[in-house]
Amino acid sequence: MSLPLDSPALALRAAIHAALVTDAALVALLGAPRIHDVPPGDADFPFVTLGEAVVADWSTATEAGTEQALTLHVFSRSGGRAEAFAIAARLQAVLHDAALALEGHRLANLRATTAEVRRESDGRTFHALVRFRAVTEPV
Template identity: 80%
Template sequence: MSAALALRQAIHDRLAADAPLAALAGAVRIHDVPPADVAFPFVILGEAVVADWSTATEGGTEQSLTLHAFSRAGGRREAFALAAAIQEALHDAPLALAGHRLANLRATTAEVRREGDGRTYHALVRFRAVTEPL
């Protein structure tokens, strides 16, 4: 399995089992692509930019990841809380990756914006990860 897919699976598993996130969301709904009739709030495993970070003697990748959380709770409060819970669950988390070792996973930025429909709030939470093959 590629480092990117292994990291996405580990992130999914960690968020799905995170009690503080579940307390906010009622049930943790994590999607690659949300279904048409998705219930709010929910999280999407979003974009990933994967770059070779190999040295002359060792392989590795650097990944820039964006997770998205969507809320319709009537304001930004829930979206900010979701972003904070995602950061707390993943920042420096010791995730086990299939076929790879996670050297570093750091939250870098979080942003909340209102979507064009005027009632959906969208949190973007960005991470940087470094992985090495086993």
């Protein structure tokens, strides 16, 4: 993932991607390090995508800061919800309160907030949405 990291949102995404692709338990659940910013059209299942980010100013009178709400997506076709739930739980375990190193920014906190699993309209794909809240500060 070679993106300019001058924004806290891009720095956080790069750090999350690096943490996820190196987590052996997650890679085992996925069958390979299938964590994508944008998945290829022929992506193998299951896989994770780095989804939407909402970035807001979190500055105080004396300190600059950013609050981010980030959604990770899990897509599974294992025939049930269990695989999507297992991958979602692993994402939460890896990232909740993780001390990630961000280029040009400091991660004050990263918290898992919600997770849900739903069946997609094709009837065979299960989609987990795992949401996180992060606060970052410039270094």
